Amino acid sequence: MRRVHGNGRSKTSVGWWPCLLLALAAGGTALAQQAPAPALEAGKGGAVRTSYRVVNLGSGELSALPKINARGQIVFSMWDGAASRGYFYDGRTVRDIGTLGGSDTVALGLNNAGQLAGGSFTATGSEHAFVWSAGGGMLDLGVLPFTGNSRAQAINNRGVVTGFSEGVPSTPPLAFRWSVSEGMSSLGALAPGVDGASWGAALNDAGLIAGAANTASLERHAFAWMPARGLVDIDTLGSLDSDGIAVSARGEVAGSRLPADAAGYRAWLWTPGRGMRDLGAAGGVESFTLAMSPGGRIAGLVTLAGGDQRAMTWTRTEGMRLLGTLGGANSRSQQANDRGQVVGYATDRNQAFRAFAWSAKAGMVDLNTRLRNAPPGLVLDDALAINDNGDIVSSSNAGLVLLTPSHGHQGGHVVGPVAAPEVVRAGAAFAASVAWVDSARVGTRSVSWSWGDGSGAQAGKVREAGETGSASASHHFALPGVYRVTATVIDRNGRSTAVSRTIVAAASAAGTVAARGSVLSPRGAYRKAPSWVGKAAFSLVAPLAAMGPAAQMAAMPAQMHFDLPGLRFHSSSLRFLGRQGAQHVFDGEGAVNGVGKARFRLATTVGLAGAAPGRFALKIWQPDPVSGKEVIHYDNSGTPSAEAAAPLVEASVLAQ
Template identity: 45%
Template sequence: MANRSQWTLASRAGTRACLGMLAALALGNSAWAAPDPAAASGTTYRVINLGPGDPVGAYINASGQVAFSITADRDSPPRTIFYDGTGFQDIGTLGGDFARPTALSNSGVVAGQSYNGAHLVRSFVWSRARGMLDLGAIPGNNETWEPAMNNKGVVAGYSTGPAFQYAHAYRWSYSTGIEDLGAFTSGPDSVSQATAINDAGVIAGTSMTPAFDYHAFAWTRATGLVDIDTLGTRYSAPVAVGASGQVAGNYFPASANGRVFIWTRAEGMRDIGSLGFDGAWMNSMSANGQITGVLASDTAYNKGMTWTRESGLINLGTFGGDVSSAVAANTKGQVVGGAATRDDFHAYVWTARTGKIDLNKRLRKPPAGLVLSAGIAISDNGSIVATSNAGLVLLVPVCGCPGTPALGPVNGPDMVQAGTIFDATLAFSADNTASHHLTWSWGDGSGSQAGAVRADPGGGNGTGQHVYTRPGIYTVTAQVSDVAGRTVAVSRKVVVHDGAGTTVGAGGFIAGQVPHKGGQLVPGKANFQFLAPRAQSALPGQLDFQAGTLNFRSRVLRPAGAAGQYAGNGQLNGKAGYQFLMQTVNGRFGLKIWHHDPASKAQVIDYDNLGNGSTLVEGKISAL
């Protein structure tokens, strides 16, 4: 049985009232509805800290419930957390130490993947009523991956194992169990993967053709697997299926640049355009057909885009910087993403009538120092999941109801020498002036420590001190509680070094491409911390790297070749078997991460900005 624990972080009565008001705002259908411009332009948001750590994935449903996964500290693999608007619950695993969500239905059912007790990757569905259920595997196989799910709880994904040399698409439901959807070819070399499903049960995915191209397919019970690639591409991969059965995704024509397609039974597959850019890439599509993604350039910078049948393709621009991304849209025409300023990356919400709005300017009583970097999911009720320098947060349209304290980032030096004092500070906001309690955890096994709190009108500030005795990368966590028992936490990392002869780094940069859920690449902010001890040190080097939904950790870092180059192996999103090469030259940071496909043995690149590296927008790299 999966281990499940629950803790409450919000006032149930107050938040239920808030959710009731939000539910009244939602239209509750998938028909296109233009937002009220007055309401959209004047909306402010209350901040709810979803948890400390780096995000691995997050999904939000129509009522604002959230399923997400974070890596809380350097030794903990990702866990799946379900937030129902009143409290948070770790939904457990299938017997292993890892669980990651991939979908969330409007009724609160979570789909995802987890290690089972035999350390095999299996897909699951979870609900409060039934707990976590292993979906099994196609007969003869032993693993299932990346489940997509509709609002009826029907799942589609792909299965691997001994029965086939490569993946096969599957469909699963409570009534039928798991079914092999087949492929365009037969035999042990056949390949298919299901990647999307709508509420009518239309499944879309990719399969290898007899000509060894990979074409998009649509599947229904009546038609079976149908090749829908009427453009004759070498590779087409669906990302989403709309409520009307339209399929949208990415494809590669004869040229190397990716493009975006939309397919309908009446019109076949067509390119949505690129506005003169070298290509385009899709991240998601709302149920009523609004596409979000990026316009890609070989020589300049990528820009966020959105497309609808009514408006066509729109370049969303930036906040004065170089790059932007559009990550998700709801059925009300609101788009969220991130855009570069002149020296940072800020989260935004966009509509056709209001344009792009910096969400950092629409926060109600934000704690000092909080910066939202990207919106990554949006509900039909207007709630937004965003990344920030205080971890993953939920932005709820203000409704006048009480909530948890909102925490800003943990402030302190990025790097500190072992044996010296590390000073940490924290600001928070609250709906009342009652007393608050602060607890620090320093991530080195030294236990919890009470912090000093100074109350201010509507919030307060907290401080703490600690002395680290050993070099390493540690996670500092601050937890704030109020008199009502509402508790919330936030964390940051600190690099501890042993002085002369060590090379250390901690900082961030704006990346042209960072991984997003489902394998998409979008512009965004990347952060790193590393410790490269002197050659004669008995301690191994360490590296932590986070970009989008990619979280990489290595505790085996060693010099490699030229000065400023390091190599090693580590875990990506909690899974071992990855290698890396890191380069730190002239204050720039470059990193390549790769693994080898278990079937073909071919090298697969997971992240690469090695080249000349990236210029830091914050932090530094120092040879001590």
């Protein structure tokens, strides 16, 4: 087995279908002012550095980006293997918020009262917008007339919701506003008839709603909706494409736009007095707005001439500022608060992804260096959300975690990642282990292992000494495939924490390849969120000889999984087409976010000896049910920067 890194070096490994395509940027809800957050100190001259306690939230692939409110409550959504589930962290425990009677729920909005908003499937298979609270449960908001599906994107502190409602395939999506007193009403459109699509994305407590809508010339323009004026096209710069993704407390709207010369996207800010203002690109070729704090600080990224990207932040007083990296080639700002802190990811000198927090005083800080009593092996790879208290939500190799400024507190029972090889041989035994830190010395009651292959739970052997503990177990997979291995740790207070890891079991037959890894998904590849850049995970079990489907399935259950926040593709069929230059080429069919039948084509160096740097060029598409035209969900093989297309970050591969 070998692990291939994006720098080409190898080392031995140890150890819609519409409503389900998720909008990644939504926000603008004004947050209540809190006590000043602890500053991130540089640690020089005797300054005290902020350290963070870690709280496990959930383990698995994100189906939407998380949100955190002023009280430290969190909403997040994850795939459970078969469906998307929505979760709410109330400051002490995590709750599954359920569904409207169907399979999936995605939670996208959160306000300071602890109300959530999103979309959930009903028993009849339609998706409906909802509002959820701990006291009231899930409330179905219904749909607009002549539509069958709806989804809420954001909720403000007064409980007002925005989103969109549509009828697939005949009725275009229309932005809506919902309140308890008035119910759901359409915000209208900028173009008449079937071309008049609109999507609500963000709102503030004053009721200003922002989003995007098609124009009569079939361009997409950002809009602002106000009770007195209705839906207004705010793209005063004549863009080919623009969208409003965030609203500040003072009524500013921010987003990204493609100018008429199509030279590259630009971040912009709109105000009622000045209209739309292009914010430039700070010397780069493109800039994107990804989020804006209630006070108006923008977080996003800038694309440089060579294709690398840099995290950026913008304020009215300082303009646009690039935040650098941690020694690597890329970085990205995910969110900012009104205390001058920005969070996101940056690559280090080894091009590994690391979660960061930035402030003008401390610069960019690797959050992995600020953890207090962290469990062994824990690595934070992306900071996704922050509030004004400095609480941070981050992804990690142990799942989603909350980082809270420690203030000297020791913390509680924190579980680290599952340690196991990512690729194993079917029929051969392998070992898995998990470790934790128990700084409060609560003690551990039990650890159980689930292997994801229907073999049933297995008790793990627990070892504890002082504040640390671990458990291990061994297993073998009878058949090749992609499996989710989960360790559930229960402390003596009854609190359960589950962490998991995807493992690919390789076939014993010759002429096969099995791999698990990640790619750096470039700008433009994910068509529903063209500014999204980040790690996407893949799993592959495939033959390396052309054969018919029946013969293929008799030989091995070929599979390809591809996951990023908002897009989940699992193949139902896969075939090897042959070699194309220095790449293996596959195609097949599968489901996007568990729905429909999409096609895919994959050209990759995975499984080829000496191929460096690795490539993983993937296209996922399906025909529109009405027009028959090709609708592309994902394509990193034809992105604007050919050199940036589909580089492997790392992969564990077993080819034979």
